[in-house]
Amino acid sequence: PAPTPDPSESDMPQWTPSGTVVPGDSPTVALVPHGSAWSAYPHRALHLGMDQVGDTGATAVVRVAVHDGTTWRVTRPNLTASGSTVTVPLTADDVKVSLTTDVPGVSYAIESW
Numbered sequence: 001p002a003p004t005p006d007p008s009e010s011d012m013p014q015w016t017p018s019g020t021v022v023p024g025d026s027p028t029v030a031l032v033p034h035g036s037a038w039s040a041y042p043h044r045a046l047h048l049g050m051d052q053v054g055d056t057g058a059t060a061v062v063r064v065a066v067h068d069g070t071t072w073r074v075t076r077p078n079l080t081a082s083g084s085t086v087t088v089p090l091t092a093d094d095v096k097v098s099l100t101t102d103v104p105g106v107s108y109a110i111e112s113w
Contacts, residue, residue: 018109060103
């Protein structure tokens with residue numbers, strides 16, 4: 001087969017901070033990339049996923065608070081272990097996200113492209 005070309009820079013995420021949301025009352029906080037490198041990309045998103053080994057019926061509610069430097073906006077998306085990721089749009093002004101859940105196995109990634 002013919003070799004596939006390398007992806008172009010515009011196909012690649014600029015920066016993808018990621019991690020696991022620790023269950024409990026203390027939030028997991030992630031800084032959102034910012035500055036000219038972040039704002040040059042038109043698409044920005046927080047992706048949430050869930051993995052419960054052996055329990056594909058597991059569900060979780062995640063409190064997502066996004067701070068834009070002035071105010072918080074809060075959503076509470078539902079995740080399922082058998083479902084796909086949930087995407088929360090971010091803006092160029094957003095500076096951090098705070099994630100809280102009571103269920104283990106929730107992970108996040110912040111992406112720009």
